[in-house]
Amino acid sequence: MPDALVRRLSFIDRFLPVWIFAAMALGIGLGRAFPDIGARLDTVKLDTVSLPIALGLLWMMYPVLAKVRYGELGRLRSRGKLFGVSLLLNWVVGPVLMFVLAWVLLPDLPHYRTGLILIGLARCIAMVLVWNMLACGSNELAAVLVALNSVFQILFYSVLGWFFITVVPGWLGAEGAAFDVSMWSIARSVLIFLGVPLVAGALTRIGLTRLKGEEWYEKTFLPRLGPTALLGLLYTIVLMFAMQGEKITRLPLDVVRISIPLMLYFVIMFASAFFLSRKLGFSYEETASLSFTAAGNNFELAIAVAVGVFGMASGEALAGVVGPLIEVPALIALVYLSLWLRRRLFPESESVVLPRRLEGARPE
Template identity: 90%
Template sequence: MTATTAPDSIVKKLSVIDRFLPVWIFAAMGLGIGLGRAFPDLGARLDTVRLDTVSLPIAIGLLWMMYPVLAKVRYGELGRLRARGKLFTTSLVLNWVVGPVLMFALAWLFLPDLPHYRNGLVLIGLARCIAMVLIWNMLACGSNEVAAVLVALNSVFQILFYSVLGWLFLTVIPGWLGADVAAFDVSMWSIAKSVLIFLGVPLVAGALTRIGLTRLKGEAWYEQRFLPRLGPTALIGLLYTIVLMFAMQGEKITRLPLDVVRISLPLVVYFAIMFTSAFFLSRKLGFSYEETASLSFTAAGNNFELAIAVAVGVFGMASGEALAGVVGPLIEVPALIALVYLSLWLRRRLFPGAGEAVLPRRFEGKTPASGPGGAHP
């Protein structure tokens, strides 16, 4: 099936879940606000039992929305890193140097007077995309092999470096700039603890699930039967968590709707700059279109589930940091759809030898089972 340029051609290839993800999130926000008004003491009830600093009902949602995403990561692809050292080095620089620095700069530029939202954006910038990139890469006809390796690589790097970079960008660098960071009291361990719980636990569970079931049932069964059923359940975890979060802070949101707009603006700018800079850098380095698209979408996407989990674990469920994390998926879906169109447009103009954009046969007329944060095979 040849990709068309009709305005709705890319959107139609998305599943209903992904196509209307912003709608589901808005609905969850509305339900949460309604519950908060109907049950003013809901927050106190949620805090009666905790997992570390997070109430157990919220912790369950945070863990569940991460597990399906990490169960689909192909960790075995990491063995192919040596074959394309230049490409993967470029990806690491874009994801773990350029991306965090750019988001930090935009957060301070757009939100100099709103430190809590600014911190939330910084957490998003550090949470590199580990799965949703696969669906955007597929729609833009990028390399599935390269995308799979980059997803696995980012998963490992987030375990190793997220807490260090979080402490650096939330505490050390703002201190150098003269900002008052004492009020936040963010330690490296507080971030590391949240990462170990809300990324480490589902990562181990996801890896064991893949290893165990592929040995028992085979890779084809796991990819074609198990993941399409497990993947969409990530949406349940995300929406469940959003409902409870907005039940606790819904009144603040209804009072400050412009804050949501202010959080959205740096995110839109971030997506545009990260994608275009990664795209043109990759082309200048001589990568093929397929490699360029994979590098660009991996650099532009973010793991909002992790950002939300860390924000809730470190700053609390009713914090501005957590709100910034929730706004992220609202902006990501329409922004990345637009970037798929841009990628295909740039392909025709900058890579004339690449030919027409052809969707893989197994995706013709349908979209892989999906969910937030990339619960796609």
Template identity: 65%
Template sequence: MSDVVHEHPRADHPEDAAVLQRLSTLDRFLPVWIIAAMVIGLLLGRFVPGLDDALATVEIGSVSLPIAIGLLVMMYPVLAKVRYDELGHVTADKRLLGASIFLNWIVGPALMFALAWLMLPDLPEYRTGLIIVGLARCIAMVLIWNDLACGDREAAAILVAINSVFQIIAFAGLGYFYLELLPGWLGLGDGATGGGLDVSMWEIAKSVLIFLGIPLLAGFLTRTYGEKTKGREWYENRFLPRIGPAALYGLLFTIVILFALQGDTITSQPLDVARIALPLLAYFGIMWAGSFALGKGLGMTYERTTTLSFTAAGNNFELAIAVAIGVFGVTSGQALAGVVGPLIEVPVLVGLVYVALWARRFFATDRDSEVPA
């Protein structure tokens, strides 16, 4: 991820066209690299015998070690770019914080529940898996999408931290509500799991501490030490451009490994994958567009509207897959639904990055409000 991306190019400004031309090959053709990574992963998982078992041999926090490494490499450069001394401006924005909590913990799970029951009434295992995906709010990959779309990096860090806290406290309880209580109240059945999700707060907390806590601490310490010893200008203009590409390399590596782990399962059940994909496509589209419209209606800048939208639309597929496998087994329909989640989420949210950048012309931006020196 090159530093020039974050000059916030606008197509209607001539000087921004030059900025776009200076994007690295990695940035300019990102959708191509992501699609290629998905295809490579699927082919490896399909045609290399025993690869999925080998990759899953060692785990960190219920996640395969290679995926864990990819996630940490992916998140560190993004969190190293956060200006931690400016976080107070985000916490003072009550509209943003309130809208994010409302979208993530009320609208998101309810929407996925509704779509899963409407589109998969005859497939209870897949339906349950999708509901679990809806409960797992994004804390990792959303930072990449937000950064690519030139969203507010400091706001993303705060919203991800809030999601992490809510996830630890509320995940198991919401699982019981949406999988057991609500279906019974609505006369849809006797529940899906026979007692909710048997997953402890500590297991969720451990996942959050590993996949958010480690790169967050590393990013904070890097910026603090770098600015103290070399100054902000050196840190942002010399150091960050050097480590920036590692985020996308980590993303592509993670995608290859993720799809290699489940390549055989996905390619051997194409019709089931298609059925699962339909509610996911509807979910990502509705959540993102609704959040974008809400941000516009609340008078937010482009940067914060974008951050609100991607943090609301993204999901924590690592947690969803780990919970589905832990509760229902690796070969279960619930686990397959969790695996299909990133298969749909990755290309859809990459596409929405470009939609967001196009829609930027209709918003006030943080740069518009800056006072010239």
């Protein structure tokens, strides 16, 4: 990361990877020390997700969505080319790439392979907003792209799951797996984990700007609210890894096998989206938003579907659990890479959007 940017970050932001790795280690340690912690946390659920984790997901997204300037969303309606690129990356390139990587690298492990395919089809609707914010992308554009992916996810996840898991393997002369998940189960997940914080964020901005004014909201309220998104992220990571720590440590070689295609997927998707966006002349803020929405995945949905269709103890579910283990450090690394590429490829953006703090202070 450029030295100038490092000096302008807060203490929390400067050591963000340290906090995230510490949260992962703490979660795995808790899972090993208290093997029944997963069952206890899972006793109460919101939709198909453990209630303590669901609360973390909702809070993690709320501060990010409260930062979106919803009055500016109308200006994005004319960006047909940008939306077309996003749909191509998310619903053609991403699923096909994950399918290819899964079959090439896990030909002898069909359960893990199916789990990876489910991940490739679950486009990100949660953490991508945090990664985009940290990379100084456009919050407004990211919110629109997430909403667009959510609609496509409701309409096509079941169809594409059936196609890639049962139909295409048959064309390749292999036996496919049974796949049955309703459109409503996906819609319910999207409505809860995107809709609730989206409405809360919009109402917060509208209500407080009318009451206190835009300047107070941007310069006083958001700098106080913004850091809590990171707390929500760390809390969620601790609980996710606590619930699955025993599996992760009991099958280390399987985790490594699953991790390789995941890591390749994140790097290839991000690099393809970033340089395609640059080639098409998009700004840095647009490029970052496109790249992170293309590279991120909705592991909550993938895990919920894998558990519902194949069972909690299945290889498909374990593949879903390994996903965040790889995604979190990978996407954090890509945040730093994105900021470094901004300096190299978008020098004009440095003087315009370089924030004092990654958690959301507006550029002066």
